[in-house]
Amino acid sequence: MKPIEYADAGAEVRAVFDDIKRTRNVPDVNNFWKYLAHDPVGLKRTWESLKQVMAPGALDPVTKEMIYLAISVSNGCGYCVASHTAAARKAGMTDAMFGELMAVVGMANETNRLATGYRVPVDKGFE
Amino acid sequence: MKPIEYADAGAEVRAVFDDIKRTRNVPDVNNFWKYLAHDPVGLKRTWESLKQVMAPGALDPVTKEMIYLAISVSNGCGYCVASHTAAARKAGMTDAMFGELMAVVGMANETNRLATGYRVPVDKGFE
Amino acid sequence: MKPIEYADAGAEVRAVFDDIKRTRNVPDVNNFWKYLAHDPVGLKRTWESLKQVMAPGALDPVTKEMIYLAISVSNGCGYCVASHTAAARKAGMTDAMFGELMAVVGMANETNRLATGYRVPVDKGFE
Amino acid sequence: MKPIEYADAGAEVRAVFDDIKRTRNVPDVNNFWKYLAHDPVGLKRTWESLKQVMAPGALDPVTKEMIYLAISVSNGCGYCVASHTAAARKAGMTDAMFGELMAVVGMANETNRLATGYRVPVDKGFE
Amino acid sequence: MKPIEYADAGAEVRAVFDDIKRTRNVPDVNNFWKYLAHDPVGLKRTWESLKQVMAPGALDPVTKEMIYLAISVSNGCGYCVASHTAAARKAGMTDAMFGELMAVVGMANETNRLATGYRVPVDKGFE
Amino acid sequence: MKPIEYADAGAEVRAVFDDIKRTRNVPDVNNFWKYLAHDPVGLKRTWESLKQVMAPGALDPVTKEMIYLAISVSNGCGYCVASHTAAARKAGMTDAMFGELMAVVGMANETNRLATGYRVPVDKGFE
Numbered sequence: 134m135k136p137i138e139y140a141d142a143g144a145e146v147r148a149v150f151d152d153i154k155r156t157r158n159v160p161d162v163n164n165f166w167k168y169l170a171h172d173p174v175g176l177k178r179t180w181e182s183l184k185q186v187m188a189p190g191a192l193d194p195v196t197k198e199m200i201y202l203a204i205s206v207s208n209g210c211g212y213c214v215a216s217h218t219a220a221a222r223k224a225g226m227t228d229a230m231f232g233e234l235m236a237v238v239g240m241a242n243e244t245n246r247l248a249t250g251y252r253v254p255v256d257k258g259f260e
Numbered sequence: 261m262k263p264i265e266y267a268d269a270g271a272e273v274r275a276v277f278d279d280i281k282r283t284r285n286v287p288d289v290n291n292f293w294k295y296l297a298h299d300p301v302g303l304k305r306t307w308e309s310l311k312q313v314m315a316p317g318a319l320d321p322v323t324k325e326m327i328y329l330a331i332s333v334s335n336g337c338g339y340c341v342a343s344h345t346a347a348a349r350k351a352g353m354t355d356a357m358f359g360e361l362m363a364v365v366g367m368a369n370e371t372n373r374l375a376t377g378y379r380v381p382v383d384k385g386f387e
Numbered sequence: 388m389k390p391i392e393y394a395d396a397g398a399e400v401r402a403v404f405d406d407i408k409r410t411r412n413v414p415d416v417n418n419f420w421k422y423l424a425h426d427p428v429g430l431k432r433t434w435e436s437l438k439q440v441m442a443p444g445a446l447d448p449v450t451k452e453m454i455y456l457a458i459s460v461s462n463g464c465g466y467c468v469a470s471h472t473a474a475a476r477k478a479g480m481t482d483a484m485f486g487e488l489m490a491v492v493g494m495a496n497e498t499n500r501l502a503t504g505y506r507v508p509v510d511k512g513f514e
Numbered sequence: 515m516k517p518i519e520y521a522d523a524g525a526e527v528r529a530v531f532d533d534i535k536r537t538r539n540v541p542d543v544n545n546f547w548k549y550l551a552h553d554p555v556g557l558k559r560t561w562e563s564l565k566q567v568m569a570p571g572a573l574d575p576v577t578k579e580m581i582y583l584a585i586s587v588s589n590g591c592g593y594c595v596a597s598h599t600a601a602a603r604k605a606g607m608t609d610a611m612f613g614e615l616m617a618v619v620g621m622a623n624e625t626n627r628l629a630t631g632y633r634v635p636v637d638k639g640f641e
Numbered sequence: 642m643k644p645i646e647y648a649d650a651g652a653e654v655r656a657v658f659d660d661i662k663r664t665r666n667v668p669d670v671n672n673f674w675k676y677l678a679h680d681p682v683g684l685k686r687t688w689e690s691l692k693q694v695m696a697p698g699a700l701d702p703v704t705k706e707m708i709y710l711a712i713s714v715s716n717g718c719g720y721c722v723a724s725h726t727a728a729a730r731k732a733g734m735t736d737a738m739f740g741e742l743m744a745v746v747g748m749a750n751e752t753n754r755l756a757t758g759y760r761v762p763v764d765k766g767f768e
Numbered sequence: 769m770k771p772i773e774y775a776d777a778g779a780e781v782r783a784v785f786d787d788i789k790r791t792r793n794v795p796d797v798n799n800f801w802k803y804l805a806h807d808p809v810g811l812k813r814t815w816e817s818l819k820q821v822m823a824p825g826a827l828d829p830v831t832k833e834m835i836y837l838a839i840s841v842s843n844g845c846g847y848c849v850a851s852h853t854a855a856a857r858k859a860g861m862t863d864a865m866f867g868e869l870m871a872v873v874g875m876a877n878e879t880n881r882l883a884t885g886y887r888v889p890v891d892k893g894f895e
Contacts, residue, residue, distance in 0.1 A: 134378065168378040172486030178563055179371065185559060186363045191356035196323055197364050203327050204334050204368035206758040209463050209844050212375040214760060215386040229318035232807030235758045236313045237324050239751035241331035244292070244306065246750050248339040250714040250743045251261065251295040252722060259342040299740030305820060309813055333504040336590050336717050341503060359553030362504045370497035376468060377460040377489045388632065419625070422632040426867030432690055433625065439686060440617045445610035450577055451618050457581050458588050458622035463844050466629040469640040483572035490567045491578050495585035498546070498560065502593040505515065505549040513596040587885040590717050595884060613680030616885045624878035631841040631870045633849060642886065676886040687879065694871045699864035704831055705872050708838050712876035715839050720883040723894040737826035744821045745832050749839035752800070752814065756847040759769065759803040767850040
């Protein structure tokens with residue numbers, strides 16, 4: 134499977150690529166979109182969902198990107214870690230913020246297992 | 261295995277329980293700590309690590325709690341979802357923030373798999 | 388650790404390699420089996436289990452291969468995604484089927500987290 | 515957090531609930547949707563994505579539901595296992611199909627780890 | 642789906658139940674086997690694989706049971722944590738061993754994410 | 769992000785590197801520590817926790833290293849599998865022990881999903 138470049142893409146794919154470039158103000162789309170372009174309907178759905186989810190709202194863009202990165206790290210997705218580290222940096226994540234983010238991700242993964250292994254029942258106040 | 265209550269705890273465990281109550285300004289510790297108390301050395305290490313990691317720094321407390329919750333949800337840890345939802349709410353997470361947090365967690369889990377399934381190579385600019 | 392080639396394998400391993408080649412009608416076995424050959428008993432058990440599980444039954448071979456691929460993608464196993472994409476293609480998975488498979492895998496991973504994060508109780512009718 | 519029933523829902527949520535009931539020909543929506551209704555925009559986006567992804571296409575509905583169930587089992591999402599077992603049964607999954615599905619899910623989870631643990635390099639032919 | 646009790650089981654299932662009871666010297670089999678009995682072929686395959694894998698060898702039974710428990714905790718499988726905690730205790734796991742086991746499981750889950758998040762390349766000496 | 773070598777490290781990082789080298793009796797630290805050095809506080813906390821957790825106790829070092837490796841394999845962390853395979857070998861893991869370890873990890877991952885998929889309720893005796 135190969136990436137689909139803009140020059141080789143159909144109208145449906147080009148429309149999505151154009152919207153990504155315009156929304157993010159970038160000259161080209163990432164490999165992720167060029168591969169997903171093999172499924173034009175899925176490409177459009179995924180992009181429109183992502184655009185809606187990542188738009189500023191009750192959470193600001195850098196917070197959203199850091200959460201995205203946290204999940205990608207926790208899941209062990211190499212591509213996603215690389216691309217969302219870049220995206221979070223671009224949105225304003227500093228070295229110090231990255232260090233604290235990783236510390237929280239590591240700690241949560243540790244205590245999640247301790248809670249499961251000790252079979253801790255949910256506290257009355259949390260039900 | 262049963263929770264270890266303050267009244268039945270040894271000096272080492274009591275010292276940790278006291279510090280948790282003082283730091284969080286709460287009258288009692290959560291079940292998590294009462295179970296972990298079966299391993300007093302582990303209890304102390306885990307609490308001291310957590311206290312350091314969750315202290316305000318480059319990231320504010322509500323952001324840290326939301327990242328903790330995001331990982332707990334992604335890992336499917338029932339106890340952790342319950343306790344960290346409460347902690348994040350207490351730190352200032354509103355309904356709207358929770359809704360957006362869940363949306364990002366869901367989206368990241370979706371696109372992580374798309375990137376893996378399409379075997380997307382890392383973009384030159386992200387290496 | 389290096390792959391064990393047929394020429395260097397003992398009788399027990401050769402017997403398994405021969406059966407894989409005969410069953411799948413292929414000239415050589417994949418790297419997976421050549422590495423697993425370091426544990427001849429495990430090699431034999433894994434192959435015999437796999438042969439039984441993947442044989443046509445209530446589910447046809449392409450459906451089984453797509454489910455295998457879905458799990459491999461969801462788990463983020465690079466080797467497994469590569470080998471089971473090839474196997475599913477060989478069994479009849481088209482580009483369109485692959486696109487829909489990935490969409491379902493992505494969607495399931497997304498909604499699994501939403502159900503966990505919103506702490507949705509099981510509906511009466513599903514118990 | 516409590517489920518939002520139709521009677522208490524706003525127009526945006528009701529429109530989604532109506533579409534789910536019409537599409538699936540059911541008298542009420544599952545708890546999943548009643549909880550997600552706390553985020554009306556997310557509810558609408560998730561339902562519209564799901565409706566598109568699960569519609570018959572290159573894969574038939576029972577195959578899609580079985581893949582959804584496979585992922586839910588692999589992720590350990592209790593609610594999702596319950597609801598998608600019901601959905602797959604309704605779409606035509608028999609006892610025999612369920613047994614084979616579980617066998618494939620189990621086997622894939624096993625061999626995924628063997629491939630990772632033995633650090634098997636991707637075969638030339640799969641790259 | 643209901644458990645299949647010995648009295649209601651066919652000859653194939655009874656033979657497996659008998660072997661489990663004999664091998665483990667127990668009066669009845671666990672729920673796990675009573676549910677898996679819905680797929681007699683899978684029941685037999687799973688039991689025979691498990692019997693082979695868990696037999697004393699280069700690793701002793703309590704070590705094998707602790708590894709089994711470690712994985713079950715890490716995967717968040719509630720049933721498996723309960724049953725393999727019991728099995729490991731029966732094989733000789735003490736409170737102190739359990740505490741250290743959980744500490745290692747927690748630590749490994751933490752540092753796995755740190756290695757992934759910092760995108761640490763494999764050291765020359767480990768390749 | 770690049771590794772931080774001893775020559776370029778500050779006093780806080782050097783102190784940790786020195787302790788790792790002394791404790792493990794090695795001439796240099798692994799890449800993991802050189803990357804984590806970007807967060808000196810996290811480096812120190814992680815190393816001190818790891819040193820405490822991995823010290824001989826109720827479990828011997830090779831057992832602890834094998835459990836660490838088991839989790840790393842199950843989580844699919846490439847770096848961690850490479851480094852902890854080396855560490856476990858150094859602590860005394862033989863080929864036969866590795867083979868059995870992988871077999872248990874694979875089997876646990878398989879039966880974890882069977883228990884979840886069949887929705888097996890916890891046996892009275894395990895509660």
